[in-house]
Amino acid sequence: MSVYLDYNATTPVLTEIADLVYKMMVDDFGNAGSRTHEYGVKAKKAVETARQQVADVVGADKTEVIFTSGATESNNIAILGLRDYAEQTGKKHIITSRIEHKAVLEPVEHLESFGFEVSYLDVDASGLVNPRQLQSLLRKETVLVSVMHINNETGCIQPLAELCEVLKDHDAYLHVDAAQSFGKFRHDLTNSRIDLISASGHKIYAPKGIGALIMRRRGYDKVPLKPISFGGGQERGLRPGTLAAPLVAGFGLACEIAAKSWEQWLSDASSIKESLKLALVPFNAVIHGDNTSPFVMNFSIPGVNSEALMVTLKGIAAVSNGSACTSASYTPSHVLTAMGLSSELIAGSVRMSWGVGVKELPIDDIVRTIKTLQG
Incomplete structure (x- = not known):
């Protein structure tokens, strides 16, 4: 072999995570949305425990975490979910980089077809974006800056702290695709200037099919995201559908292990x-x-x-x-x-x-x- x-x-699923997922599938299999019996209550408790475990990785509040099927869906909600707000405010300019994952580049290209304008941060052989270029590309109508934390192909770690500094006096939302770093790089993602963080369970030893979008509030103001799919109103109306409670619990445990390890x-x-x-x-x-x-x-x-x-x-x-x-x-x-x-x-x-x-x-x-x- x-x-x-x-x-x-x-990544392979760690044994203790697989054991928890199995137990949730076979024993504690209730629907977290069913509140009239103990099976649903148990599943709901497991989901909320996991929500806190995920939030703790980046110093967020558990109410700022919504569960998704993975970073790709999180990216799509973070980008496409801002469309209504952008059109209502006339802020239809997006900045991203040329080395983003297709799960960012393709949603951005989709918005381009609806009249959005996109500017791209360049990289050289270093594989790193230049914060000074971000400064030069910013406009008053910039609604979103989306830059991955760690590149999936090269592993280049982008200068998030410097990018946050550039954006400190601008109201554009900052989205970070953290699929390759969530749970592995403890401090970089705790910067409160990062509004949206996409994470994926199967990159940190949890099962495939589970992830999260963390949406930090600015004071009392929530990121003005709208759902991109409909039916059920789960996850604060942003991500409908019955939660995969076993996968959620597994992801939560993976985050707890990562925080210690x-x-x-x-x-x-x-x-x-x-x-x-x-x-x-x-x-x-x-x-x-x-x-x-x-x-x-x-x-x-x-x-x-x-x-x-x-x-x-x-x-x-x-x-x-x-x-x-x-x-x-x-x-x-x-x-x-x-x-x-x-x-x-x-x-x-x-x-x-x-x-x-x-x-x-x-x-x-x-x-x-x-x-x-x-x-």
């Missing part, structure tokens, strides 16, 4: 990354991006094609060459393209990502495989 090194795509996770991941960096030195590997997460490394090796490397590594390590959401398209990575990398480097790029459960990498086997391909 190969070592799984695609944690940025999805994040420092150890960072330390362990940093050691693993350093071992990979050292192993790749003899091959003149090009590591893409600056200020990157310790949980991932995106690199190219001169003369080695990524597809060939991934195929040859089968049985040794499960790796990828970009976003799992677009891996079937075989088009060049829009992230690496935006960074200005050459077609050769893009064609050779490989992403390895790790987390809990990975104690060490199969370095010897990886080195041997690269040698056979590099000739």
Whole structure:
């Protein structure tokens, strides 16, 4: 069995989380919306416990958390849910970056078709946006700035604190896609200037199909989001449908574990990354991006094609060459393209990502495989 090194795509579910989800499915299976019997009351209690656990990760109030199916749905609600407010106020300008996940870029493009204007923050080979460019792009009619925290392909950590500083005297809403950082980077997301945070359970050892949108109030004012789907009025009317209480509870427990373990996770991941960096030195590997997460490394090796490397590594390590959401398209990575990398480097790029459960990498086997391909 190969070592799984695609944690940025999805993480394994921790045993204690799987046990809780199973118990909720088999024993405490009530509908959290049913309040006339103990089954529903138990499910409701589990949901509210989880809501607090999620809120605690970023220092939010539990009433500011709504559960969704994952970061993609959270992104869509955060972006498309502002449409009515934007049209009513005449603020129809959005700022985002060229390296966002498609779950941000496509909703933004959808709003463009309704007359919204979009400005894009550029990146260079560092993979980082420039806060000064954000300052230059801001207008009085800017309604939303959406910038991811950690890039899913390169692991580049965006300068959130500096972006918040630029926005401190502007009333544009700031949305952060935190799919790759929620629960792993404890302090960056606690900045009260961040209005909207998207999170995904399956990136922090909870099941797929559960996530959250955190909507911070400004004083007593809520972010003026409107629902983008209808029927039932659950989650404060923003996300209708029966809550998947077992998944919600699992996500909550994952957040509680992360709150206790994040420092150890960072330390362990940093050691693993350093071992990979050292192993790749003899091959003149090009590591893409600056200020990157310790949980991932995106690199190219001169003369080695990524597809060939991934195929040859089968049985040794499960790796990828970009976003799992677009891996079937075989088009060049829009992230690496935006960074200005050459077609050769893009064609050779490989992403390895790790987390809990990975104690060490199969370095010897990886080195041997690269040698056979590099000739």
